[in-house]
Amino acid sequence: EVQLLESGGGLVQPGGSLRVSCVVSGFTFNNYPMSWVRQAPGKGLEWVSGISGSGITTNYGDSVRGRFTISRDNSRSTLYLQMNSLRAEDTAVYFCATGWNAHDYWGQGTLVTVSS
Amino acid sequence: DIQMTQSPSTLSASVGDRVTITCRASQSIGGWLAWYQQKPGKAPNLLIYKASSLDSGVPSRFSGSGSGTEFTLTISSLQPDDFATYYCQQYNSNPRTFGQGTKVEIK
Numbered sequence: 001e002v003q004l005l006e007s008g009g010g011l012v013q014p015g016g017s018l019r020v021s022c023v024v025s026g027f028t029f030n031n032y033p034m035s036w037v038r039q040a041p042g043k044g045l046e047w048v049s050g051i052s053g054s055g056i057t058t059n060y061g062d063s064v065r066g067r068f069t070i071s072r073d074n075s076r077s078t079l080y081l082q083m084n085s086l087r088a089e090d091t092a093v094y095f096c097a098t099g100w101n102a103h104d105y106w107g108q109g110t111l112v113t114v115s116s
Numbered sequence: 117d118i119q120m121t122q123s124p125s126t127l128s129a130s131v132g133d134r135v136t137i138t139c140r141a142s143q144s145i146g147g148w149l150a151w152y153q154q155k156p157g158k159a160p161n162l163l164i165y166k167a168s169s170l171d172s173g174v175p176s177r178f179s180g181s182g183s184g185t186e187f188t189l190t191i192s193s194l195q196p197d198d199f200a201t202y203y204c205q206q207y208n209s210n211p212r213t214f215g216q217g218t219k220v221e222i223k
Contacts, residue, residue: 045205
């Protein structure tokens with residue numbers, strides 16, 4: 001059974017940093033591209049970032065490029081999102097999802113709140 | 117970036133109704149479009165990929181069509197479990213982008 005489990009969310013002050021993680025099981029992690037998608041409270045879905053299976057290729061949404069960094073540790077079947085210079089508008093549930101195209105498996109999400 | 121626009125934003129329907137949601141892209145995306153269903157407090161669930169391919173385990177009352185810039189998601193006979201929010205997503209180019217969502221409500 002494929003499982004994705006995010007962690008690391010919490011309350012952070014504007015301008016601060018946070019790293020969220022996603023541990024994956026049930027499939028060969030290093031063969032799969034992965035993505036982060038977020039959802040602000042009461043709002044729609046926003047694609048944040050994607051990474052290739054090898055970790056060599058990455059891409060970002062316009063609103064986070066230059067502040068967020070996606071990475072992965074294939075030996076630990078773990079996906080990461082390092083978030084720097086956080087703003088109030090980054091407040092959202094952050095989901096990890098399989099694939100760079102249609103996302104067939106999703107985690108349950110972790111809430112990141114940016115507030116003073 | 118490619119903009120995705122869904123219509124309507126909200127749809128009121130009854131059990132048994134045929135429901136159609138439209139998604140328009142700001143430029144051609146070929147057939148590289150997915151549809152998701154999301155219920156409150158839950159992660160999205162993939163319904164359709166490559167515009168018209170049904171994901172594994174998705175009921176056959178769901179169907180997708182279209183290519184280029186205009187796409188539709190159809191539910192042939194709305195069931196109680198189908199009241200939810202639906203999103204389209206293009207994956208023709210980076211960054212991937214979603215439509216704003218269509219909420220299907222009980223009439």
